[in-house]
Amino acid sequence: MMQQPRKRRKQLKYTVRETSGGSGRSFQVPLLKVQSLNDQTSHEEERAIPPVPELPQEQEEKLVEENAESAQYKNSWSEIQHDFVHVFLEDVCHDEQECVSCHGPISEEHIKCNDCGAASYYCSQQCCIALHRWDLNPFHKPLQLKKINNGKFKYIECFMNIQFKRPSHQCITQRLRYGIQVYDHLGRMHNVSVVTCKCEKEAITMFRYGLWSSTIDKPSILFHTELLDTAEFLMLEGKISLHAFCQSLRWRNDLTAEQCSTLYTRLRGEPIGQYRFFKHQIRSTYTVSSEERISNCLACPKDGNIFISLDANFGLVRKKGSSAGTYLATPNHGTRMFWRHQMLSHLPQVQVIR
Structure with a gap:
């Protein structure tokens, strides 16, 4: 016996006429859908907003006082905002x-x-x-x-012809060097003249005037020591690169792109590294001779002290290039932090515990 197909119940529809657009067209919406929308709207209307809990009188008074102080502080600044402009114009006049x-x-x-x-x-x-x-x-x-x-x-x-010289030092080999560029403590560039002699390296002579040389012999670009101190503090605390530091000096002092590039290329590498080592020597009061470093074994010390190296940060970024990250000279800190592999060959083998 064949099963008769079930007849679909006639669905009631609700006619809706569109009046907002002005067309006046009408369309039909299922009545059940309209009822569900109406029920949902009614439930939302019945769902009342919970009342705000009343604060104790003391907390309410304290909140009112804080709002009043904040508004008074803001209004005090807004009252004198235009005064700064007037004072600036008076100074210009x-x-x-x-x-x-x-x-x-x-x-x-x-x-x-x-x-x-x-x-x-x-x-x-x-x-x-x-x-x-x-x-x-x-x-x-x-x-x-x-x-x-x-x-x-x-x-x-205004052009200022500044000439650096040592009045207390007289020498027959003295000579005057012109056109030396100096970046002062704010990163501004100056052209100065310096009197040098053959009694000492020119880098030492420049340091007597508070200037750090880009090279040892015949430096053409000098840096103020306070500028290098600022760069060191920002690199250690602010974690900014030397390139970003030079770029900030460019925008602050309106330097050209060529001047900023010269500042960065002459400062990176040996000049900034040697200056930081100089500051380390000044701050450090503990010196160890080379004989003491070799005689005292860190694995089996004779005085009872033992040094354990747990881990080292070998994930530091090292630039690879023609000159970045490579030095021909020996390390400035010697073997204070790292020993050469040849120096560790005579030590007994120890078990590494991980």
Whole structure:
């Protein structure tokens, strides 16, 4: 007996007319779907928002006081925001200013030095040179107000011929070197002259003036020691690379791409490495002779102390290139941290415990 197919129940539909678009067309939606949507909407409406718990009176008063203090602090800054602009414009106008050297009135094309102070003006270049010598503020950047086209004025960098010399040292082999580039403690570039002699290496002579040389003999680029200190602290604490440090100096001091590239190529490698080793020598008060390093065995010490090396970070990045990461000289720290394999051949074999 064949089974008769079941008749499908007629589904009730609900006619909906569209009026928002203006077309007036109508379409049908199943009635069950409309009912489910209505039930869902009704349940959501019945689901009331839970009431906010009332805070104790003491906590509510404390919260109101904190909000009032925060609003007062914000309003105090907003009240003086425009005052900073007015003070800056008043300083630029330089009305009723006097020379800090001779205390006379300043001229229209005066000289201003922001490194000397906020209100440091000079009436002439002679007064400016009197307070900017090789032994007094040699790396300041004075600006002179010059008249340009259309009657406008603009601050232009004032040329300062700084000459470094040692008055207490007299030698017949002294000679004057011109055109040496110096990056000061802020990363700004200067052109200076230095008096050198054959009594010592030129790198030692430059160091007497607080400058670190890029090379030992006849250095053409020098770095201020405070600039190298800043680079070392940022590399250790901020974990930034030397390249990123030089790039930040470029944007801060408006250096050209060529000047920034020269700064990086002359600073990386030996110059920054040798300076960091010099700082290590100054900070370290413990020195060990080469004989003591070889005679005392770390595996079987005679004095009862034993040194155990648990692990070393051999995953450090090492640059591979023509000059990066390769040095012809012996390690600066000697065998303080690592021994050569030839020095370990005579030691007894020990069992490695993992």
